Amino acid sequence: MSSTAVRALDLVHAIVCASEKAANIARACRAEQQLLALLTEEKKEGEKNPRFVQDFKTLADVLVQETIKHDIGKLFPALRGRIHGEESNKFTNANGDTIRVEVRPTPEATAELLSRVLDGNNEAAEVLAAIVHSRVPVCIDGIERDWMIDTSSLGVWIDPIDSTSEYIAGKWEEEDQSGVAASGLQCVCVLIGAYRLADGVPLLGVINQPFRQRVGCEGYTGKFYWCLCLDNERVSTSIERHAASRSRDRPVVLVSTSETPGVLDALEPNFVTKFAAGAGYKLLCVALGVVDAYVISKPTTFRWDTCAPHAFLKGLGGGIVMLHEALHKHSTAQLFDTSELQVGYDRMEGEGDGSAQWCNASGIVAYCDLAVLEKIIGHLGSAKLNDG
Ligand code: 2IP
Numbered sequence: 001m002s003s004t005a006v007r008a009l010d011l012v013h014a015i016v017c018a019s020e021k022a023a024n025i026a027r028a029c030r031a032e033q034q035l036l037a038l039l040t041e042e043k044k045e046g047e048k049n050p051r052f053v054q055d056f057k058t059l060a061d062v063l064v065q066e067t068i069k070h071d072i073g074k075l076f077p078a079l080r081g082r083i084h085g086e087e088s089n090k091f092t093n094a095n096g097d098t099i100r101v102e103v104r105p106t107p108e109a110t111a112e113l114l115s116r117v118l119d120g121n122n123e124a125a126e127v128l129a130a131i132v133h134s135r136v137p138v139c140i141d142g143i144e145r146d147w148m149i150d151t152s153s154l155g156v157w158i159d160p161i162d163s164t165s166e167y168i169a170g171k172w173e174e175e176d177q178s179g180v181a182a183s184g185l186q187c188v189c190v191l192i193g194a195y196r197l198a199d200g201v202p203l204l205g206v207i208n209q210p211f212r213q214r215v216g217c218e219g220y221t222g223k224f225y226w227c228l229c230l231d232n233e234r235v236s237t238s239i240e241r242h243a244a245s246r247s248r249d250r251p252v253v254l255v256s257t258s259e260t261p262g263v264l265d266a267l268e269p270n271f272v273t274k275f276a277a278g279a280g281y282k283l284l285c286v287a288l289g290v291v292d293a294y295v296i297s298k299p300t301t302f303r304w305d306t307c308a309p310h311a312f313l314k315g316l317g318g319g320i321v322m323l324h325e326a327l328h329k330h331s332t333a334q335l336f337d338t339s340e341l342q343v344g345y346d347r348m349e350g351e352g353d354g355s356a357q358w359c360n361a362s363g364i365v366a367y368c369d370l371a372v373l374e375k376i377i378g379h380l381g382s383a384k385l386n387d388g
């Protein structure tokens with residue numbers, strides 16, 4: 001057996017641990033006064049910070065991303081170099097000096113590096129470094145001990161903090177009766193997804209909600225979900241799918257507040273549409289059966305937003321298809337073999353440079369039930385949205 005083959009259990013365990021550590025960092029940045037002050041600091045227009053501290057929210061994102069990369073790469077060297085996220089780890093100050101944020105061998109060395117990015121704020125740097133180097137206990141049940149997976153055949157997408165704007169705003173919103181929070185900290189997710197390099201199919205997804213529940217006024221506990229979806233085997237955290245999903249007259253579709261009126265109008269009579277923040281959160285709601293689907297017609301989500309939840313939806317018999325491609329197929333009556341329409345994580349869809357290339361350029365529809373997908377495409381197709 002190849003030296004890069006590892007127990008699937010160990011891989012899932014490591015990725016869940018990394019997501020828990022990420023959630024700890026996300027919570028700490030809101031809980032520790034030192035860090036919160038930096039996180040919510042408003043910069044005046046035109047103000048240039050002479051040092052590196054200019055954008056702490058980016059540092060929080062980058063630090064989470066680098067910690068995940070470090071922890072997973074250390075355990076599974078074959079994955080190093082194939083763990084990707086949105087953020088660059090380079091910070092450049094107004095003088096043109098550059099620092100690369102990374103996890104160093106010891107907490108002291110990491111704190112020293114962070115302190116340079118944080119303009120000498122040693123206290124904040126030490127708090128962060130302690131969490132970065134901490135051990136996070138996690139227990140994973142349900143994966144056969146002899147299942148193996150070859151790490152050299154995988155790529156990984158990370159969204160360190162999805163729904164950054166809700167994270168910075170830090171508000172708490174109660175869920176509606178059906179269990180959807182339209183905005184607020186619940187919509188923040190850490191997303192880590194692994195896909196097969198050979199064909200871009202998502203195989204493993206971890207979704208971590210650092211702020212799942214409020215404890216007292218300011219405390220929060222999180223929750224994580226994982227799903228492993230190998231060829232004929234599918235195993236996940238025991239998700240109690242929402243019972244309501246079987247009894248809804250009109251399917252409930254989550255949409256972004258930036259969705260176009262044309263799409264909203266086309267959905268309106270036949271579906272209940274609801275707004276919620278966070279691409280990852282909306283996808284989690286579909287996986288949990290809180291809603292039936294998530295539609296976004298614009299190219300504003302990225303591979304790192306969708307890879308982890310896609311593995312879940314696939315495991316439930318659903319998926320995430322490229323919206324405009326699906327509408328095109330519908331218009332030529334070739335629907336519905338969805339395999340060609342699924343978002344693939346090995347290939348670029350967007351244009352331009354850098355992260356733009358990895359956007360889900362065709363828009364997406366996420367679903368569990370094929371009948372719901374067909375209904376959505378049918379209605380959007382009839383409304384002639386298939387030319388965009
Ligand atoms: C964002 C975030 C936004 C979402 C957007 C994502 O990722 O999830 O909430 O927009 O598509 O790219 P919306 O909430 O309107 O669906 P990030 O927060 O990581 O930039």
Ligand code: CA
Pocket residue numbers: 159161162163279304305
């Ligand atoms: Ca995101």
